[in-house]
Amino acid sequence: MRNNNYTLIAALVAAALGVSTLSGCNTTESTANTQSVLANQETVVKSQNDQRQYRYVELDNGLKVILVSDSSADKSAASMDVHIGHMADPKDREGLAHFLEHMLFLGTDKYPNVGEYNEYLKANGGWSNAGTGQEHTNYFFQVNQDSLEEATDRFAQFFISPSLDTQYVDREKNAVHSEYSMKIKDDARRIREVLKDTRNPEHPSSQFSVGNLDTLADRENDALIDDLKALYKENYTASRMSLSLVGREDLDTLEKWAREKFTAIPNNGSKSTPAKVEPYLPEQLGVKINIEPMKDIRKLTLAFPVTKSTQYFEEKPLTIISSLLGQEGKGSLYSHLKNQGLIESLGTSAYGPDDFERFTVRITLTPKGLADYQQVTEAVFSYLQLLSNEKYNQQYFKEQAAISKNSFDFVEKQGAADTASNLSRQLQYFSPKNILNEGYLYNDYSHQLITEYLAQITPENMRLVLVAKGLTTDQVQPEYNTPYAMSKINAEEMSRYQSPKSIDAFSLPAPNPFIATNLTMKKVESDANKPVIVFEKSGFTLWHKQDTEFRVPKASVNVQIYSDQAGKSALSRAKNYLYSALLQDSLNEFGYPAKEAELYYNVWSTSA
Numbered sequence: 001m002r003n004n005n006y007t008l009i010a011a012l013v014a015a016a017l018g019v020s021t022l023s024g025c026n027t028t029e030s031t032a033n034t035q036s037v038l039a040n041q042e043t044v045v046k047s048q049n050d051q052r053q054y055r056y057v058e059l060d061n062g063l064k065v066i067l068v069s070d071s072s073a074d075k076s077a078a079s080m081d082v083h084i085g086h087m088a089d090p091k092d093r094e095g096l097a098h099f100l101e102h103m104l105f106l107g108t109d110k111y112p113n114v115g116e117y118n119e120y121l122k123a124n125g126g127w128s129n130a131g132t133g134q135e136h137t138n139y140f141f142q143v144n145q146d147s148l149e150e151a152t153d154r155f156a157q158f159f160i161s162p163s164l165d166t167q168y169v170d171r172e173k174n175a176v177h178s179e180y181s182m183k184i185k186d187d188a189r190r191i192r193e194v195l196k197d198t199r200n201p202e203h204p205s206s207q208f209s210v211g212n213l214d215t216l217a218d219r220e221n222d223a224l225i226d227d228l229k230a231l232y233k234e235n236y237t238a239s240r241m242s243l244s245l246v247g248r249e250d251l252d253t254l255e256k257w258a259r260e261k262f263t264a265i266p267n268n269g270s271k272s273t274p275a276k277v278e279p280y281l282p283e284q285l286g287v288k289i290n291i292e293p294m295k296d297i298r299k300l301t302l303a304f305p306v307t308k309s310t311q312y313f314e315e316k317p318l319t320i321i322s323s324l325l326g327q328e329g330k331g332s333l334y335s336h337l338k339n340q341g342l343i344e345s346l347g348t349s350a351y352g353p354d355d356f357e358r359f360t361v362r363i364t365l366t367p368k369g370l371a372d373y374q375q376v377t378e379a380v381f382s383y384l385q386l387l388s389n390e391k392y393n394q395q396y397f398k399e400q401a402a403i404s405k406n407s408f409d410f411v412e413k414q415g416a417a418d419t420a421s422n423l424s425r426q427l428q429y430f431s432p433k434n435i436l437n438e439g440y441l442y443n444d445y446s447h448q449l450i451t452e453y454l455a456q457i458t459p460e461n462m463r464l465v466l467v468a469k470g471l472t473t474d475q476v477q478p479e480y481n482t483p484y485a486m487s488k489i490n491a492e493e494m495s496r497y498q499s500p501k502s503i504d505a506f507s508l509p510a511p512n513p514f515i516a517t518n519l520t521m522k523k524v525e526s527d528a529n530k531p532v533i534v535f536e537k538s539g540f541t542l543w544h545k546q547d548t549e550f551r552v553p554k555a556s557v558n559v560q561i562y563s564d565q566a567g568k569s570a571l572s573r574a575k576n577y578l579y580s581a582l583l584q585d586s587l588n589e590f591g592y593p594a595k596e597a598e599l600y601y602n603v604w605s606t607s608a
Contacts, residue, residue, distance in 0.1 A: 045437045047411045049552065055251045056432035059259055061267045063238040066423050066432060067254040068246040070416070075125070076148035076247040077416035078155055079140035081424035083242075083272040084235040085133045086209035087353060093227050095176060095211010098132040100228055102172040103164055104139070105130075108157035114168065117154045126151065134205060134353045135272065138425060142417035148247045149257055156261040159236055166225050173216045173224070180212045180479075187293045190482040191467060194291050195303075197477050198463075198486050203279045205353055208479050238267040242427035244420045274355035279305055280463075284486075286494065288464045290471035292483040298365040300373050301465040302380060306359050306456040309350065310429055313438045317449035318359060320397060321457070322348040324387055324508070325361065325380075328592040331507030333383040335589055339505075342369035342376050359457060370468055374493060377464060382500035387454060390447045392508050401442030402515050403597055408440035409519070410552045459497035464489065514597035519553045522546070557601050566606070573605075580605040 044054035044066075053069040089096045105128075107114045121128055126143030139158065143151045183189045199206040208215065218224050243262060245254050285305075309318045326348040328334040337343040344364040350357045361380055363369075369376055387393065414422070426435040434441070473483035489497075524546060531545035566576050584603050591601060 043433050044435065045433055047408050047436070049410050050413070050436075052413075053251055054436075055255065057255055057258065059238070059263050061238040061263050061265055063262055063265060063267075064242040064427050065255075065258045065262070066242075066244045066427055066435065067251050067258065068244065068419060068423070069249060069251045069254060070246060071248060073145050073246070073248045073416060075142050075416040076145045076151075076245075077140060077142040077420035078148070078152050078246070079138060079244045079417075079420035079424040080155070080159060081242050081421075081428055082137045082139075082159075082236060083135065083240040083428055084231075085135045085137055086207065087134050087204035087275070088231070088235060089204070089207055089209075090227065090231075091207070092215075093224075094208040094215040095180075096216070096227060096231055097137060098209065098211050099172060099176050099216055099224075100231055101130050101132045101137050101139075102175055103168065103228065104158045104162050106165060106168045106172070107163040108154075109161035109163065110157045111154050112163060114165075120147075120154060121151060124151070132209075134209075136425060136428070138421055140417055140421040140424070142415070142420075145248045148245070148249070152245065152257055153261050156265075159241065159262070159265045162232070164225065164229060164232065169225055169228075173213060176211045176216060177213045180210045183210075184480055185294050187295055187297065187467075190294070190477070190480040191291055191465075193480050194289065194477045194482050194484045195463075195465070198284055198287075198289060198484075199279055200277060200281050200284065202277045203275055205275070205279060212479070234268070234270060237270050238262075238265045239269055239271055241265065242424050244423040244427070246416045246420045246423075272354065274308075275353065276355075279356050283488070284463070286460045286462060286489055287486050288466065288489050290473055290485045291465065291467045292471060292473055293467050293469065296469055297467060298367065298370045299465075299467040300363040300365050300369070300376060301463075301467070302361040302363075302377065303463045303465065304359045304457045304461050305352075305356050306350070306453055308352065308355060308357055309453075312446075312449055313430070313434070314441050314443040315446040315449050316397075316400075316442060317446065317453045318350045318357070320393060320400065320450060321387060321453055322350060322359070323400065323596075324393075324396065325383060327509055328588055329509050330589045331505065331509070332589075332592075333379060333506070336503060336505045337363075337369070337376060337379060338585075340375075341366055342372065359453075365468075370466075373464075373466060374496060378496055378500045379503060381459065381497050382503050383506055384454065384457060385500070385502075386506060386508055388451065389508065390450075393447065393450055394445050395511075396509070397442060397445040399512055399515060402517070403512075404440040404442055406516060406519060406553075407598060408437055410554070412552075459489070459494055462489075462497075509593070512593045512597055514594045514599050516553065516597070521551055521553065524548055555599070559603070576605040 044056060046052070046054060051070075051072070055067045055069075057065050057067065059065060084097060086095070086097045105117065107116070111117065118128060121141055121143050124144045124147035126141060126147070128139075128141035130137065130139040139155070141151060141155060193208065196206045196208070216224055243258065245258055247254055249257075306318070309316075312318075325333060326346065328346075334343070334346045337346065342365065344366060346364075347362045348360065349362070350359045352358050363376060365373065365376065423435055426438070430438050471485075473485045475485060476483055528546040528548050531543045533541060534544045535542040565572050567573055580603050587603070594601070
């Protein structure tokens with residue numbers, strides 16, 4: 001393709017983004033962003049775009065329940081979240097919580113036939129699943145809207161009277177072992193287990209979580225089924241559970257079913273409590289960890305254990321730090337490292353169990369970046385120094401608040417199963433009032449909290465993880481046979497990170513010009529059902545069709561460029577793909593603020 005085509009595409013995408021910014025804007029302010037439904041003295045705050053009705057109730061046994069009535073639903077769902085995960089496994093029974101998850105699907109006293117639950121769901125257009133995490137096990141199903149009551153009755157028995165039949169122990173042990181075996185060459189699992197093995201062995205997050213035939217074996221005077229029943233009796237209690245029901249029925253009917261079917265769940269008063277020991281020993285911080293992968297990949301991860309941030313969901317200190325560090329616009333850490341040919345991608349996140357979080361910077365390195373990972377790491381700490389700017393951070397917080405408000409006002413409807421699973425988990429941590437909007441709230445900027453978290457993101461508190469072929473290793477992680485090595489970062493390297501050089505290319509993001517301030521919908525034109533040409537010149541036509549169905553201030557921009565050379569040969573197709581990749585890169589600094597404001601675009605190539 002010729003250079004003038006490149007200019008045209010860049011201009012077109014820029015223009016299209018501008019159109020999408022303005023497409024929902026006229027002259028008046030947005031209406032109020034929330035509606036509230038009062039129930040049991042709790043207000044569930046929902047989006048103005050959300051037509052569902054919500055009610056929170058607490059059953060006589062203490063079970064927390066969120067009910068969702070959706071009069072237009074064609075599918076219904078339920079989810080039970082149990083505040084117990086693999087961190088509750090006894091030290092000599094790793095994988096027991098996961099194994100218990102499997103066993104609950106194998107019949108109950110009321111419905112003893114193995115497989116009857118899933119057969120009923122399948123016969124009624126449904127399915128089920130479950131997952132065991134660090135602190136939670138979440139069970140959920142989806143079914144045709146007219147089958148919710150019967151499906152829920154079967155589901156409730158998991159938590160009242162499961163069979164836990166000994167005749168299926170060996171079968172499910174082998175199923176768990178198969179899950180483990182299938183992932184034994186999966187690099188994500190292999191890396192995860194190395195990181196566990198290099199934590200404080202007294203902290204439950206260090207335990208092998210999946211389980212296998214060794215950890216789940218019967219032993220002298222220690223039968224697996226006895227340990228399983230003990231774990232269930234202690235932890236599967238209404239005091240650790242939260243339930244969600246999503247159906248077409250009205251809220252009164254859903255509440256009636258919840259009370260009828262789930263009040264029999266016992267409550268022994270047991271509560272989940274955060275671990276009391278430190279997740280890392282002093283010798284496990286300020287370290288470099290080398291890991292040998294199966295695939296030819298090059299990854300650098302900088303991880304920092306920090307204070308749990310859930311309680312600060314209205315201030316969002318980690319979210320602000322993560323967003324600024326992960327920026328890809330002009331002056332960003334990403335742009336600088338990409339322009340230097342050191343990285344391919346960069347992302348940030350924060351996640352962890354109930355007692356701490358891991359703030360993580362994940363970077364995919366080029367071969368050049370792998371050879372000079374210290375330069376990449378130093379650049380991270382150099383950029384972090386910019387984030388102590390109180391005045392700027394407060395301005396950026398307000399920008400994020402505006403973006404989130406727009407997002408929440410016009411949030412799109414989730415499917416029934418996703419809604420149920422998410423809400424049952426949210427109810428474990430947040431007031432019913434905030435289970436829908438906690439991720440969107442930016443109410444109280446706190447520079448003190450930003451400062452406190454930045455004080456934890458330091459070289460001394462860092463675990464630098466390199467994953468690449470050919471690294472020096474001296475140990476092997478046993479469950480996944482993964483070579484690795486861990487050593488303290490030497491004094492010279494540590495000093496480099498503690499006093500990083502300033503980088504002239506760095507700057508904090510400019511004010512985002514793509515944040516919409518007026519979201520009043522345009523009047524639907526009489527011919528809106530048909531696309532119309534709004535701009536045309538030789539070789540180029542711009543069409544527009546106004547949305548008449550969803551009526552939300554969002555736009556979809558699609559650009560297609562046709563060439564009879566595109567699929568002519570393998571070389572042409574390769575050039576086509578390479579050109580689109582280069583175009584994506586060249587547009588990224590300009591387009592990233594638009595993406596941050598949820599105005600998305602994409603550029604791709606085909607052979608036709």
